[in-house]
Amino acid sequence: MDVFLQQCLNAISLGGIYALLALGLAVVFSIVSLINFAHGELMTLAGYAIYAALLFAMPLPVALGAGVIAAALAAMAIERVAFRPMRRADATSLLITSFAVSVILRVLFQNGISARPKPVALPPELSGVVTFGPVHLSVIALASIAITILSLAALSLFLTRTTMGRAMRAAAEDFQVLRLMGIRANRVIAVAFAISGALAGVSAALWIAQRGSVDPLMGFVPVLKAFIAAVIGGLGSLPGAVAGGFALGIAEVLFQAFLPPEALPFRDAFVLSLVVAVLIWRPDGLIPAKTGRRS
Amino acid sequence: MRLWLSLPKSAWFGAVLLAALVAAAAIILRFAFGLNGENIAVLMLLQIAAVLALAIFSGNSGIVSFGHSAFMGLGAYTAAILTMPASVQKSALPALPGWMAGHELPLLAALGVAALVGLLAGFISGVPLSRLSTGSMAIGTLAFLVILHVTLVGARDITRGSQTFFGVPRLTTLGVALAAAVVMVLLARMWRESRTGLALRASRENEVAAAASGVDVTGVRLRGWVLSIAAVTVVGALYGHFLGAFSPKDFYFDLIFTLIAMLIVGGMFSTTGAVAGVVVLTAVIQILRRGESGFSLGSLTVPPIFGLPQLGLGLALLFIIWARPIGLLGLTEVGPATLTRKREAAPAPAALPPAPEQTATKRLEVRDVTVRFGGLAALDQVTFDVLSGQITGLIGPNGAGKTTLVNTICGQQRPTAGSVRLDDRILSDMAPWRVARAGLGRTFQNIRLFDRLTALENVVVAAQQTGADRAAAEGIAMAELTRMGLADRWDQMASGFAYGDRRRLEIARALALAPDFLLLDEPAAGMNPAETDALIATLDALRRERPLGLLIIEHDMRLIMRLSDHMIVMNKGQKIAEGPPAAIQTDPAVVEAYLGSRRKQTS
Incomplete structure (x- = not known):
C-alpha cells in the first residue's frame, strides 16, 4: 500500500513538472507557432538563479521566487532579441532560431559557469517523510504536487478572469482577428513568453528540489520530454499540454515500477514508443487545439 | 528507372x-x-x-x-x-x-x-x-x-x-x-x-x-x-x-x-x-576547432572555449536565418544555365483535348447537406445539382455558408448529414486529395500557389496526379499555361507573379487535373474591371472548349449574371432560390436577403 501510494505520488509529481513545462511550450506555440527549443535553457537558467540566490544566503522562498523571475525575464529578453525581428518568418525558421539559441546558451553556461553540476543545498525538512496513520509520503513529492496545482490554478484564473488572459486565449484561436480588435500584439506575445519562462522557473525549482544540483544540461532532458508531452496532448492546446504532461509522467513511473530489471535501461524507449502508438490512434493529440481556419 | x-x-x-x-x-x-x-x-x-x-x-x-x-x-x-x-x-x-x-x-x-x-x-x-x-x-x-x-x-x-x-x-x-x-x-x-x-x-x-x-x-x-x-x-x-x-x-x-x-x-x-x-561550415569548423584550446592574437590571449565549434555553428545559423532565411544559395541549382547563361527552351505543349461532341452530361449532386458547428447550422439541408457543360453561379451575402459549402464539396469538411456525389462516387466520404483525383478541381478565395516552384512545376504537380509521367505532364502543363496566357513565363517562380496572373496560374493548375468539374471560389476578387472582363471571356471560352462543369462562387454580380446558365442563392445556411439569372434577379426572397424587406425595416 505504502509503495503503491508513493509511486502514485511520484507519478503525479513528475507528471506535474512535465505538465508545467509542456504548458509553457504550448502558451508560446499557440500564439506565435514557435516550438521553443530554448525552453530547456530557461529552466537551467532558473536553476542557476536559485543556486546563486542561496549562495547569497537568501531564504529558500525568496531564492525560488528569484529563479522564477529570472526565467520569466530571460524568456522576454530572448523573445525581444531573437524572435521579434523574425515576426514574419515561417515556422521552420523560428524553430531553427530557437534551436540555435538553445545551443548557444548551453555553450555559454558551460564556459561561463561550469560544465560540472553545482550542488544546491536544500533545507533538510524538505527531504523528510510525512506520516498519515499507516502511510509515509515524501514531503518533496507532496510539495511539488501542491505547487503544480497552485500554478495551474493561477494560470487558469489569469486566462479566464483578466483582459490580458482573455486576449491571449483569443490570440491562440485567431491572431489576425485579435490585431483587428486593437490589442497590441507585441504585448500579448511578451506576456506569453513571460508566462512560459515563469512556468519553466517553477519546474526548475521542483526539479532541483528532487535532484539537489544544477548543471548546464539540466533542462535538456525534461524539456525534451515536455515537447513530446505537448504533442501527445495536442500541439498548441493548453489543456492538452497538461494532460500530455501528466500522461507522460505517469507512464514513465509505471514503466519504472513494473518493467523487469533487464529492460529498465530501455524505459524511455518503451515510454516514447507507447506515445508514438497513441499518435497513430490520435494524430492531433488527446485534446486537439482549436484554431480558426478559413479556406 | x-x-x-x-x-x-x-x-x-x-x-x-x-x-x-x-x-x-x-x-x-x-x-x-x-x-x-x-x-x-x-x-x-x-x-x-x-x-x-x-x-x-x-x-x-x-x-x-x-x-x-x-x-x-x-x-x-x-x-x-x-x-x-x-x-x-x-x-x-x-x-x-x-x-x-x-x-x-x-x-x-x-x-x-x-x-x-x-x-x-x-x-x-x-x-x-x-x-x-x-x-x-x-x-x-x-x-x-x-x-x-x-x-x-x-x-x-x-x-x-x-x-x-x-x-x-x-x-x-x-x-x-x-x-x-x-x-x-x-x-x-x-x-x-x-x-x-x-x-x-x-x-x-x-x-x-x-x-x-x-x-x-x-x-x-x-x-x-x-x-x-x-x-x-x-x-x-x-x-x-x-x-x-x-x-x-x-x-x-x-x-x-x-x-x-x-x-x-x-x-x-x-x-x-x-x-x-x-563545404562552408566544414571550413568554419576546422578553423574554430583550432581555436577551441585557446589562442593568442598579438597581446590578446583568448582562453580555451569548450564547444567553440558548436557556438560558431549556432551563430552562423542565427545570422543566416536573420539575413537570408532561404540559405546562401536559396533556390539555385547548378545546371546548364550555370555554364551557358542561356534560357532553356520551353517543353512543347501537348494538344488540348478536342471540343466536346455532346458527351453524356455528368452531375455533381449536393444532397441534403447539413453542417453544424456546435449548435449553429452553417448549412441546413442544402440540395442542388451542378451539370457538366454549364456554368452554375452560387451567390449569397456574407455568412450565408458559401465557404462551408465549398469546403464540404471539396472534402475538407465532413457534412453532419447529407452527401455530395459525382456520378456514383460519394465525394463527401473522401479525403480532399481523392476528391481532386475523382474529377473536381478547385481554386481558392485567397490564392494558394506553390510559391517557390516555377509556373510549370506548379501545373506539372497536378498533371502528374492523373497518372501522366514527367514528359507527358510537362506537355499538359504547357498546354494549360498557354491556354491561360502564361506560356512565356513557364520557368519563373510563382512568387513573382502579379495578382491577376496568380489567379490564372491557379486555374491552369486546376485544369491540369483534367477535372469534370471546376470550382472557382471568388475568382474575380481583387480584380479591376478590365481583368474581370478578360476572366469572363476565358471562362466562357473554357465552357465551350471542354465538357467541363463550372461552379463559381462570387460576389461580383456583373460576372455571375453574365456567365451563369443557372444560379443558386444562399442565405443563413439555406438555399433560398434557384433558377436562371433573369428569374433570380426579380425573386422576392433574393431581394429580401440582399436588401432587407421593407416591413422588417419599419418594425
Whole structure:
C-alpha cells in the first residue's frame, strides 16, 4: 500500500513538472507557432538563479521566487532579441532560431559557469517523510504536487478572469482577428513568453528540489520530454499540454515500477514508443487545439 | 528507372555537374593539406552525403528532422558488427547473440544490410510520423532520436552501451567516401525532380493546395521519409567505418545540430545549397576547432572555449536565418544555365483535348447537406445539382455558408448529414486529395500557389496526379499555361507573379487535373474591371472548349449574371432560390436577403 501510494505520488509529481513545462511550450506555440527549443535553457537558467540566490544566503522562498523571475525575464529578453525581428518568418525558421539559441546558451553556461553540476543545498525538512496513520509520503513529492496545482490554478484564473488572459486565449484561436480588435500584439506575445519562462522557473525549482544540483544540461532532458508531452496532448492546446504532461509522467513511473530489471535501461524507449502508438490512434493529440481556419 | 530517365535533361546535367564539383573539392583538399587533408576530405564527403540524405526529406518537405543522426548510429552499429574481424569481436563483444556474430562481411554487403535495416526502421517510424501535422512531425522525429539513442545505450551486449565501441575496420577511404557522395548527389538531385519529390515540395509550399491538386500529402511524406532514412542509415554505416571507434553520443544532438546547421546555412531548398553549406561550415569548423584550446592574437590571449565549434555553428545559423532565411544559395541549382547563361527552351505543349461532341452530361449532386458547428447550422439541408457543360453561379451575402459549402464539396469538411456525389462516387466520404483525383478541381478565395516552384512545376504537380509521367505532364502543363496566357513565363517562380496572373496560374493548375468539374471560389476578387472582363471571356471560352462543369462562387454580380446558365442563392445556411439569372434577379426572397424587406425595416 505504502509503495503503491508513493509511486502514485511520484507519478503525479513528475507528471506535474512535465505538465508545467509542456504548458509553457504550448502558451508560446499557440500564439506565435514557435516550438521553443530554448525552453530547456530557461529552466537551467532558473536553476542557476536559485543556486546563486542561496549562495547569497537568501531564504529558500525568496531564492525560488528569484529563479522564477529570472526565467520569466530571460524568456522576454530572448523573445525581444531573437524572435521579434523574425515576426514574419515561417515556422521552420523560428524553430531553427530557437534551436540555435538553445545551443548557444548551453555553450555559454558551460564556459561561463561550469560544465560540472553545482550542488544546491536544500533545507533538510524538505527531504523528510510525512506520516498519515499507516502511510509515509515524501514531503518533496507532496510539495511539488501542491505547487503544480497552485500554478495551474493561477494560470487558469489569469486566462479566464483578466483582459490580458482573455486576449491571449483569443490570440491562440485567431491572431489576425485579435490585431483587428486593437490589442497590441507585441504585448500579448511578451506576456506569453513571460508566462512560459515563469512556468519553466517553477519546474526548475521542483526539479532541483528532487535532484539537489544544477548543471548546464539540466533542462535538456525534461524539456525534451515536455515537447513530446505537448504533442501527445495536442500541439498548441493548453489543456492538452497538461494532460500530455501528466500522461507522460505517469507512464514513465509505471514503466519504472513494473518493467523487469533487464529492460529498465530501455524505459524511455518503451515510454516514447507507447506515445508514438497513441499518435497513430490520435494524430492531433488527446485534446486537439482549436484554431480558426478559413479556406 | 524508365521514369527517372524521363526527368528533365537539365536536371541530369546539373546532377552530374554538382557531383563533379564535389569530387574536385575533395581532391583539392586531399592534395592541398596532405594526410590531414585526406581526413578532412573524407569527413566532408560523408557530411555531404549525410546532409543530402537529410535534404531528401527535410529539404523537400520543409519539415526539419531531428532524428536522422540516431538513424546514422543505427547504420554504424549494424554495419560495424557485420564487418568486424571475428577475433576482435570476441574480445570486444563477448555477449553478442550468436546469430549476429562472426559474419566478417565485405563493406558493400554490410551496407546492403544497413540499407534494409534503414528501410524497415524508416517505415516503422514513418507510418506514425507522416500522419502528424507539420509542427508535430518535427517534434515526433525528436521522439525517435531519443528512442534510438536509449536503445543503443541500453543494448549493452550488442553495442557496449555508452562505452566506446571499437575494432571497426577503417574501410571508408577517400575513394569510398567520394563514391558515396557522388551517388548521394545524383540520388538527392534526381529524386527532387521525381513525381514524389515534386509533390513533396508542393506540400512544403502549401499543404492545402497540394491536396486540392490530388497530392496524397501523408503518402508522399512517408515515401520521402523512408528513402531519406534508408539513405542516412547507409551513410551512418560509412561514417562508422571512418571513425573506427564510436559511442551512441556521437550520433546524438551534436551530430544532428551540425547536419541541420549545414543544411540551413547552405539552403535547404536545393541540393546545391545543401552541398555548399557543408563545404562552408566544414571550413568554419576546422578553423574554430583550432581555436577551441585557446589562442593568442598579438597581446590578446583568448582562453580555451569548450564547444567553440558548436557556438560558431549556432551563430552562423542565427545570422543566416536573420539575413537570408532561404540559405546562401536559396533556390539555385547548378545546371546548364550555370555554364551557358542561356534560357532553356520551353517543353512543347501537348494538344488540348478536342471540343466536346455532346458527351453524356455528368452531375455533381449536393444532397441534403447539413453542417453544424456546435449548435449553429452553417448549412441546413442544402440540395442542388451542378451539370457538366454549364456554368452554375452560387451567390449569397456574407455568412450565408458559401465557404462551408465549398469546403464540404471539396472534402475538407465532413457534412453532419447529407452527401455530395459525382456520378456514383460519394465525394463527401473522401479525403480532399481523392476528391481532386475523382474529377473536381478547385481554386481558392485567397490564392494558394506553390510559391517557390516555377509556373510549370506548379501545373506539372497536378498533371502528374492523373497518372501522366514527367514528359507527358510537362506537355499538359504547357498546354494549360498557354491556354491561360502564361506560356512565356513557364520557368519563373510563382512568387513573382502579379495578382491577376496568380489567379490564372491557379486555374491552369486546376485544369491540369483534367477535372469534370471546376470550382472557382471568388475568382474575380481583387480584380479591376478590365481583368474581370478578360476572366469572363476565358471562362466562357473554357465552357465551350471542354465538357467541363463550372461552379463559381462570387460576389461580383456583373460576372455571375453574365456567365451563369443557372444560379443558386444562399442565405443563413439555406438555399433560398434557384433558377436562371433573369428569374433570380426579380425573386422576392433574393431581394429580401440582399436588401432587407421593407416591413422588417419599419418594425
